[in-house]
Amino acid sequence: MLALAPGAEAPLPSGLLFCYTESMKKSSSVKQKIMGRPRTGTTPLMGFRADSTTRAAIVEWAESKPDKPTLSEAIRRLVEIGLKIKK
Template structure:
């Protein structure tokens, strides 16, 4: 018995076009630092990932330094 398959849209792999990122920057945190990051991110309305939380914290620190 031959069945007809339904076409499925293939998901595009990779980052969206136009995104520009620098090379990965591996670093280590102390347990206390990671706990502080986790506490900060739990207080955010969208609960960012650890990586996104660290990006936001760095951006906030850089903005504060510019003032």
């Protein structure tokens, strides 16, 4: 029964019940999207700031190598070279 006013009731049309049950779709499981860029490695990320002349020098060094490493790879190689030098 559908309450219209206090004490007054009207029957709910039977066709209305079928309309609701047929149009309602079953819920489907939704996968959560992972935001951001996927991980590319397992080593911890390190960052630093370099002025434009230092960056240009690193890029120039990388371009002089036969395999043309990326900026990140060039920085890794230069750090390794610097750590191997004995004082």
